[in-house]
Structure formats: C-alpha cells, structure tokens
Amino acid sequence: MQWKDEYSVGVAEIDDQHKGIINLFTEIDAAIESRGSWADVFFKLEQLREHARFHFALEESLMRMHGYSKLAEHAEQHKHFLGKLDQLQMTTLSRQVTMSTISYLSTWYAEHMQTQDQDFVRYIIDNGKVNLTHLPTA
Numbered sequence: 001m002q003w004k005d006e007y008s009v010g011v012a013e014i015d016d017q018h019k020g021i022i023n024l025f026t027e028i029d030a031a032i033e034s035r036g037s038w039a040d041v042f043f044k045l046e047q048l049r050e051h052a053r054f055h056f057a058l059e060e061s062l063m064r065m066h067g068y069s070k071l072a073e074h075a076e077q078h079k080h081f082l083g084k085l086d087q088l089q090m091t092t093l094s095r096q097v098t099m100s101t102i103s104y105l106s107t108w109y110a111e112h113m114q115t116q117d118q119d120f121v122r123y124i125i126d127n128g129k130v131n132l133t134h135l136p137t138a
C-alpha cells in the first residue's frame, strides 16, 4: 500500500500517523508475500493494532474536545477496523492469511481516510478552535 496525496486530511501530524499505518500495511504485505513465518505476520499485525489504537484514541479525543457530532459513528468505524484486525490475527494462528484477507483492511483504511477522517478534520479546522501543529506523533 502506497501513500497518495488524496489521502491527506490537511494536517501534517495526522497524515504522518496515517503514513505510519500505511507503512505497516506494506510490511505486512511483504511478510505474507515472502512466506515468512506465521509468527512474523502475527507480530506485524500486533504492531498495526498498537499503532492504530494510539492513533484512533487521538482522533477520538480531538472529536470529543470539539463536540464533533459524528463521534459515536466514527468511533464505531474504528471498532470495526480493530475487530477485523482481531479476526485476521486469529487467522494467522491457523496459518491461512493471504493477500486478499489483508487487502480488505487496507482498502477499508484508504476509504476511511478519504471520507470519515477528512470530514472530522475539516470540521475541527472550520471551527478554528485548535492548534493542530503540535500533536504528538505515533
């Protein structure tokens, strides 16, 4: 999976976190393709989970802080992603992970950045209540 400019939400710190997640997808693809050990794939998915949880918590905190009306709906989407990731990780334990199973998650994430994430960041910027230049990076 490659970063594309159309994924940008317009805030460098959030884009950097998204780029980190995309890099992990690329590493997972490589681990599957190289037919490395199932434990390598499992470990990469664990890194993705940790990174995603940190990142989702940050996004949801921003939404909460700014009274974003679609917070519950957005948080549900994050839960969906983590649930699918759980299922995929369990699959690695029976050694059946293929590129098509991981591509569901990467396609989902590309879509999420371009819809829900761009929407909430636009809301926060339009409300002009926050300095988005000093967010922590993952």
Ligand SMILES: [Fe+2]
Residues within 6 Å of the ligand: 059, 074, 078, 112, 116, 117
């Ligand atoms: Fe999000």
